[in-house]
Amino acid sequence: xxxxxxxxxxxxxxxPESAAAxxAAxxAADKAVKQFLPKKRxxxxxxxxxxxxRIQDDVKREQEASGSADQKxxxxxxxxxxxxxxxxxxxxxxxPYQKRAKEEEAAFARAKEQLMxxxxxxxxxxxxxxxxxxxxxxxxxxxxxxxxxxxxxxxKDLRFESAAVVYESQADFRHEVGILQQLWRAEENDAWxxxxxxxxxxxxxxxxxxxxxxxxxxxxxxDVLTRSGPLRGHKLQAMAAQLALAVTQLHxxxxxxxxxxxxxxxxxxxxxxxxxxxxxxxxxxxxLAAQSQDTAAYTGLYRPPEVWRGATPSRRSESWAYGVTLMxxxxxxxxxxxxxxxxxxxxxxxxxxxxxxxxxxxSSMPQDTRYVCHLFMRHVSDSRMLVEEFLxxxxxxxKLCQQ
Numbered sequence: 001x002x003x004x005x006x007x008x009x010x011x012x013x014x015x016p017e018s019a020a021a022x023x024a025a026x027x028a029a030d031k032a033v034k035q036f037l038p039k040k041r042x043x044x045x046x047x048x049x050x051x052x053x054r055i056q057d058d059v060k061r062e063q064e065a066s067g068s069a070d071q072k073x074x075x076x077x078x079x080x081x082x083x084x085x086x087x088x089x090x091x092x093x094x095x096p097y098q099k100r101a102k103e104e105e106a107a108f109a110r111a112k113e114q115l116m117x118x119x120x121x122x123x124x125x126x127x128x129x130x131x132x133x134x135x136x137x138x139x140x141x142x143x144x145x146x147x148x149x150x151x152x153x154x155x156k157d158l159r160f161e162s163a164a165v166v167y168e169s170q171a172d173f174r175h176e177v178g179i180l181q182q183l184w185r186a187e188e189n190d191a192w193x194x195x196x197x198x199x200x201x202x203x204x205x206x207x208x209x210x211x212x213x214x215x216x217x218x219x220x221x222x223d224v225l226t227r228s229g230p231l232r233g234h235k236l237q238a239m240a241a242q243l244a245l246a247v248t249q250l251h252x253x254x255x256x257x258x259x260x261x262x263x264x265x266x267x268x269x270x271x272x273x274x275x276x277x278x279x280x281x282x283x284x285x286x287x288l289a290a291q292s293q294d295t296a297a298y299t300g301l302y303r304p305p306e307v308w309r310g311a312t313p314s315r316r317s318e319s320w321a322y323g324v325t326l327m328x329x330x331x332x333x334x335x336x337x338x339x340x341x342x343x344x345x346x347x348x349x350x351x352x353x354x355x356x357x358x359x360x361x362x363s364s365m366p367q368d369t370r371y372v373c374h375l376f377m378r379h380v381s382d383s384r385m386l387v388e389e390f391l392x393x394x395x396x397x398x399k400l401c402q403q
Contacts, residue, residue, distance in 0.1 A: 041104055043097035046160075047089075048082055052270050055081050103158050107134070107201060131156075132164055132212050133202045143220055143263075147172060148280070153214055162201050163217040172280045173211035179279040180213075182253055196246040198266055198277030218275060221329070222262035228269065230332035230361065236369070237400040238272040239265075239329055244391040246276035247322065251315055251388060254285050258297040258313055260321035262328055288312055301336045305343050306381050315388075316381040323376025323384075326400075330369060331361040346379035368399035 056078040063077075086094070130137045132153060140152035142163055153164035167173035180200055186192045202214040221239070225231070231239055243265060250257055257264070257276070264278040281297060288297075289312055297303065297313045304320035307313050327335045335355055336342055345351050352370060356363040365373075375385040375396075390396060 041101060043094060043101045044086060046097050046100055046104075047086055047094075048079075048270060051082055051085065052078060055085070100158060100160070104160070107155070107158065133214065135162060135164060135202065135214055137164055142217070143223070145263075145278070150215075152217065161217050163215045165213050165215060167211040167213075170211055173213070176213065176279050176282075179255070179282045182255070186249070186253060192249065193245065196242050196249070196274065196276060198275040215277065216275070218266035218268055220263055221265040221267040221274070224267045224269060225262060225329065225332050231329045233401050235272055236326075236329055237397055239267065239274050240326060240372075240400055241391070241397055242274040243276065243322065243325070244387050244397075246274075247318060248388040248391050250282070251318075255282055256285055256288065256297075256313055256315065256318055257282050258318075259299065259302075260318060261299060261302045261325055263299070265325070285314075301334055301339075301342065303342070304381065305345075305379055308339065308343065311381075314381065315386055316384045319376045319384040319387055320381070322387050323373050326376065327362070327365075327373050330365055330373075331359050333359060333361065335359055335362065345377065347374040347377040366402035368402050372396060372399050 056075065059077045059081065134157070135153040135155055138152040138154060138161075142150040142152055144150070147168040148165060150163045150165045153162045154160075155162065167176075183194060183197055187194045198218070199216040200213060201216060219227075243260075247257060247260065257279070258281040259278055264276065266275045266277055267273075268275075283297075297307055297317070298321055302321045302324050304313075304317045307317055311317075324335065335358075336345075337358065341358075345355075352362070352374075372390075375390070376387075378384045
């Protein structure tokens with residue numbers, strides 16, 4: 001049954017234009033990313049996550065040994081082989097994965113309950129082998145920030161790995177929990193999609209010594225770019241569509257992320273899914289307007305010109321950081337090296353020519369992809385495209401598919 005007020009329900013009273021626009025934007029967003037977003041972690045997905053690396057390595061070794069350049073790409077061959085192995089397991093062999101999928105869903109449900117109540121109290125000791133709620137902290141450091149570090153953590157019963165993010169600041173921890181609670185509450189709305197945000201598995205509140213949130217474990221987009229190289233074609237489009245959806249949903253809650261960059265996004269190379277995380281700097285637009293001009297919004301070379309000059313960050317400031325992220329994903333490296341380059345950049349032909357000289361990988365950027373970046377990278381903020389406008393424009397997203 002169509003929702004009241006929709007075009008398919010002409011008998012319903014007409015809603016204000018702004019509400020209709022939001023509904024149309026969500027419909028376009030769902031269509032744009034439907035092919036990329038998994039609805040849940042299925043038994044088969046768990047099997048793939050465990051076996052993909054091994055099988056892909058086997059395929060690469062076989063291709064190198066054969067010396068044939070006519071075979072399918074390793075990723076495609078690996079998925080074909082994984083599917084065959086899954087079928088050979090049969091119902092009995094698949095039962096452990098069926099059980100783990102159900103247990104994971106139960107664990108996620110407990111995590112949501114803990115998060116909505118403010119977290120689970122505990123007194124874990126910080127260090128490898130120590131206990132953090134239902135998880136054992138490992139000695140692998142996944143990434144570090146200014147006042148935060150992420151460690152690999154192993155669930156004691158289910159034995160799957162997650163990322164335990166430990167905060168030095170109680171205020172930062174409480175702030176991120178508060179933002180996550182807003183996201184959980186928004187999930188009750190049918191028009192909301194939490195799949196584009198890093199999933200919480202447990203929140204631990206401790207005054208001393210650890211403040212910790214356990215998230216699903218995915219590599220940072222920045223680490224993927226360093227390890228595997230740039231995103232091109234359909235991968236760039238998938239990244240752009242999902243990041244745009246996450247940003248648009250935050251904006252729908254009147255929130256600005258204020259830290260958009262590959263270090264704050266997490267990328268699954270196996271199925272081209274992106275999750276936005278690192279919400280410590282996320283702020284309500286109204287609160288920003290009431291603050292002083294000094295702000296920690298956006299890290300260095302992702303900070304737009306107007307924010308460097310002291311202006312209050314806005315949705316069009318998010319557009320600049322989004323555009324820089326697009327260019328970095330295409331090139332595999334950051335397009336700027338100092339603040340002076342940011343101040344003078346206006347996305348003109350000559351600006352891109354200078355950029356090509358500094359970053360050789362940018363010279364191969366297709367004209368359509370360059371045009372999309374141009375829309376977000378204008379020097380004057382009012383002339384930039386909003387991320388939510390881009391999300392509604394499917395033809396514009398498809399321009400990123402060019403190799």
